[in-house]
Amino acid sequence: MTTSVIDELKTMTVYRETSVGWDEKSLANETVNEDGDYFINRPGFAAGDPRSPKRRIYEDPEVKNLRDYLQEHTGIKGLEICSPDEIDRARRIFFRDGFVVVRDLLDSEQLERFREGCARVLKEILSVPGKAGRKYMTETNRLPHRYSYGTSSASRQLLHDSVWASMIDLPTTTPLLKAIFGSSDYLVGGAGGDLCLPGAIEYQRLHSDLADSLKLTEGRLAQAEALGIELRKDEDTGELDLPTRRLIAEHTPPVVTINFVMSDLTWENGPIRQIPGTHASQQNPPTPKEEPEWMRLSTLVGASAGAGVFRDNRAWHGATPNVGHEVRALPNVEYLAPWSGGPDMAKTMPHEVWETLSAHAQHLCRHVKAEPGVWPAGAGVMHPLAAGRARAKQSAK
Ligand SMILES: [Fe+2]
Numbered sequence: 217m218t219t220s221v222i223d224e225l226k227t228m229t230v231y232r233e234t235s236v237g238w239d240e241k242s243l244a245n246e247t248v249n250e251d252g253d254y255f256i257n258r259p260g261f262a263a264g265d266p267r268s269p270k271r272r273i274y275e276d277p278e279v280k281n282l283r284d285y286l287q288e289h290t291g292i293k294g295l296e297i298c299s300p301d302e303i304d305r306a307r308r309i310f311f312r313d314g315f316v317v318v319r320d321l322l323d324s325e326q327l328e329r330f331r332e333g334c335a336r337v338l339k340e341i342l343s344v345p346g347k348a349g350r351k352y353m354t355e356t357n358r359l360p361h362r363y364s365y366g367t368s369s370a371s372r373q374l375l376h377d378s379v380w381a382s383m384i385d386l387p388t389t390t391p392l393l394k395a396i397f398g399s400s401d402y403l404v405g406g407a408g409g410d411l412c413l414p415g416a417i418e419y420q421r422l423h424s425d426l427a428d429s430l431k432l433t434e435g436r437l438a439q440a441e442a443l444g445i446e447l448r449k450d451e452d453t454g455e456l457d458l459p460t461r462r463l464i465a466e467h468t469p470p471v472v473t474i475n476f477v478m479s480d481l482t483w484e485n486g487p488i489r490q491i492p493g494t495h496a497s498q499q500n501p502p503t504p505k506e507e508p509e510w511m512r513l514s515t516l517v518g519a520s521a522g523a524g525v526f527r528d529n530r531a532w533h534g535a536t537p538n539v540g541h542e543v544r545a546l547p548n549v550e551y552l553a554p555w556s557g558g559p560d561m562a563k564t565m566p567h568e569v570w571e572t573l574s575a576h577a578q579h580l581c582r583h584v585k586a587e588p589g590v591w592p593a594g595a596g597v598m599h600p601l602a603a604g605r606a607r608a609k610q611s612a613k
Pocket residue numbers: 423424425533
């Protein structure tokens with residue numbers, strides 16, 4: 217790292233203006249493979265944005281145009297934001313849209329703790345220097361200036377980090393999670409979240425985090441019944457009728473994630489975009505080239521620091537350009553339906569961390585907890601490159 221990068225990282229936060237980011241040596245739409253070799257417009261998850269400005273420079277005229285455009289247009293009009301005690305309303309919106317924004321999930325102490333954790337871990341990620349004069353190493357298979365706290369961790373999760381672990385069971389989040397899953401027996405699958413640096417000028421492609429087999433297992437049917445869905449049968453076949461099966465699909469997400477908001481989401485700092493009503497869609501989201509304007513503008517502007525987005529991970533979503541001077545971090549905790557996980561899940565939470573949790577959080581983490589004295593392989597090593605993470609995990613064995 218150069219001394220200027222080191223100095224910038226020293227004072228970086230995830231909620232105030234920073235000089236971190238805006239690396240003009242990182243070309244538009246470039247990504248890296250597992251070893252850090254560069255590709256431009258690589259197909260797949262790091263697909264390029266055909267409308268992106270060509271130069272990653274704050275004052276560039278194309279960037280300025282994009283900034284003016286976003287200021288004028290981005291943000292879901294009439295975005296509904298619930299308070300934590302509006303359980304029924306939040307649950308209804310969540311099942312309707314595939315996501316819901318809830319304000320004031322974190323008190324000031326929790327927000328401060330999460331902000332510090334996010335800055336600390338981000339500094340570790342950015343401390344790996346880029347190649348050929350770039351300020352930072354791009355994360356494998358992501359566009360420049362976009363990182364995931366989860367995938368950058370050599371254990372794939374941050375459940376070993378006491379800050380992330382402390383957000384699993386909050387008085388503001390647990391009642392809504394219980395209402396969504398219809399029981400107290402859901403699971404924690406992991407924790408991480410995504411972030412972008414100032415100067416992430418490209419749209420991340422729309423995607424769904426997982427494909428749903430839609431298998432109506434016994435556990436899934438039990439969850440549907442607990443949610444009050446009447447299991448109606450087709451008179452001719454004796455099977456569940458199609459409207460019922462569709463209703464079950466819409467109401468039983470295999471995975472629900474809470475992304476916590478560290479700085480107010482604005483038109484400028486790369487708010488996440490969510491496409492309402494796509495959580496049970498069997499179609500693929502549009503490619504960057506095909507994506508219509510209204511989807512690119514379907515962002516959660518207005519969610520404020522301390523709020524969170526409860527999202528069905530099947531719903532189409534993606535990150536948007538950060539054309540300002542603030543890091544936009546959305547750390548998360550990921551929850552699974554009781555039927556969606558089990559004893560085979562990766563044990564990424566050390567026993568010593570698990571011991572510090574509430575009784576309910578301990579129950580939720582029952583399948584991700586390591587045995588006493590066993591440190592999860594790779595936990596504690598952050599690296600933007602898949603090869604760097606694989607090395608860390610291997611040497612831990
Ligand atoms: Fe995603």
